[in-house]
Amino acid sequence: MTGTSREIVERMLRAGREQDTETFVGLMAPEGYLEWPYRPAGVPARLQGHAEIRRFLTEAAKGFIRFDEYRNVVLHETTDPEVIIVEYEAHGTVIATGAPFEQTVIAVFRVRNGQVLSYRDYINPLPLAEALASVSDATHGSRGMAQLD
Template sequence: MTVTSREVVERMLQAGREMDVETFVGLMAPDGYLEWPYRPPGVPARLQGRAVIHRHLTEAAKAFIAFDEFRDLVMHETTDPEVIIVEYDAYGTVVATGAPFHQTVIAVFRVRDGQVLSYRDYINPLPLMEAYASAAQAGA
């Protein structure tokens, strides 16, 4: 049974929300990449390859932010069957402080043969910058 690009993206988002690094990385193409065009200082612009992505996500999974849910999720299938655009609001908690976290996201995925070739994550960097600052003040 062939898996659709939409189904791959749905699984990728679920793995990201649950911080399931193994599933997330397993959905990436061997030379696939994650990219953050808009990001706060200290966040890499691009991670390419499963090993690099795995290493970064394993460190991130040490719970800087714990995601509870993604709300108002809208998936846009495009005229290119490989490209899916996703909009959603991510809600969670800054682990070091217990403060609530809310992030608005637009992401563009390119999926081929059941694997994510590219995941460009257009986050709003301001909430992440505030979370970093509050964690630093808390001594985390």
């Protein structure tokens, strides 16, 4: 896939919002990784390679939250042409409960030769933990955390 680092990141964000797993995975380098340095229990720290990322997106994450829109998206191009930093607010719905979901995100992408080598997603873990707990409560009738992995 070709394009500037900024264009690749814009495609990646769109694929994530639309839950287009194949486009998302196709934008990743074969050895690329997705990681969440700050995350609640049950969310993996790192996913690497097409197969692992695809499995997570299709089996665990898809159907958990539907993203309706990303607001206040700001892309920062850095002095390193491979690195793009993105800030945005994700708005959507927790599918199992119908509850609204809002998340503030800062993500750091490294793009080389039209593919994402790394996608570090610095999410606010609190909304995700609350959503996981609400789904666990709805499906298990307890206060335990649902597992995404």
